[in-house]
Amino acid sequence: MTDQGGSAQAQDMQPVRAVDAGVLRIAYVESGPADGPVAILLHGYPYDIHSYVEVAPRLAAQGCRVIVPYVRGYGPTRFRDPSTPRSGQQAAVGADLIALMDALAIPRAVFAGYDWGGRAACVAAALWPERCQGLVSVNGYLIQDIARALEPAPAPRECAFWYQWYFQTERGRAGLAAHRAEIARLLWQQWSPNWGFDDATFARSARAFDNPDHVDVVIHSY
Template identity: 70%
Template sequence: METLRPLHRVIAGVLDVVYHEAGPSDGPPVFLMHGFPYDIHAYAEVAPRLAAAGCRVIVPYLRGYGPTRFVSADTPRSGEQAALGADLLALMDALKLPRAVLAGYDWGGRAACVVAALWPQRCAGLVSYNSYNIQNIARALEPDLPENEHRLWYQYYFHSERGRNGLARDRRAVTRLLWRQWSPSWKFDDATFERSAAAFDNPDFVAVVIQSYRHRFGLVPGDPAYADTEKRLAAQPVIAVPTITFDGEDDGVRSPAPAANHAHGFGLNRQHRIVPGVGHNMPQEAPELFAKAVLELVHR
């Protein structure tokens, strides 16, 4: 089983970021961004493919995951979308990379979408699972169809102190259940889960997760440092960079949708693909397809 080594670290904005890097230092840069509740090993089979193709591949642990840490104890432990985008931008700055292909899913896909939308000059291309992954917080409390609402039970659970305490008491039980529900056709083993679950032992994991799922519904305030960015995201900005989006037919969080459902969020340079037999964690479930999409944008 592939483990992403070696690991590097750099101070980037409010974080001491730990990341995996592979491939030639002068290759076209690619950032691979993991989601909740996963870690950098979602890309254990994607990163080597891209590195072998000549890319400089960077796979960071997000805030609240693995060995990544906040520089200051005073920084709010926010998991809001603006913070995730700011973290990615700060990491690009710290590594002196003015432009890169950005790829991700779930939280990591949201970070990539935020940068692509608000700082398009920094994004050479975007691979986004679940399409337009910028939250419309103003409409978050509008009810959805019941068949969609039940998939979000964990979000509503995290809105309560019962949910916070449940996650804190047994992170592995909660996250393993989500892995099974979100990717019902993916037969991962104990070792695969444990390789990623170690990242949830980060002391800030629970705080960042809870804030994220409460903020996206407008239930708690965000970090004031990102208020201006959140205001810009509230306008639902169009992503105009070259983009490939995916949905998985077996995704237990968000059902696959035709391209038209998210067309409002993209310019003319977007391709949308629905992948059979894939749940929510596409890079780990279909690494070859994911890597090929990244390379399409690298070589565009």
């Protein structure tokens, strides 16, 4: 991810490519040698591929083939069939990772991610361990124990989940549709209060939220 003083003036990502992969046409950027060991870097909500704008070049410089996809509901990634449910399930995002590897003929890779990306990496590693060469997950938002999902957390933690409660309501869906960038910016500020990001840095990632499936996938996820 970008450092605490991250700016849009930092080195940007490579040109965006796209490939048909399972139910999606996944948009991604790639850097490093084509024959290098593969690292797939996965972003979360509400961010995008620019989380890795400083990480990807460093890995590429060490000889890694680095692939950074837009997850479902972000940027130029699109569903291939209008009738496909806009699911945000943990199994779906894990399957997207394997579908991308299949489409790019990648037998094994290191999976790395945070938030939704960490969940996708962990799900794929658990269900397809033979495809996972290594796993880096940068948070505790991993595979969800659905059976225990309704158990309450301590009050201070529950308070921090305000956006998840909000997204359970029709008002929340309407709010996300109308104010997706404003909600994302507020979450950036709350989650990383010492990160002095500038307007250009936020705007660079906020463009990814204009995906036509963004609201449906986010609401379904939560």
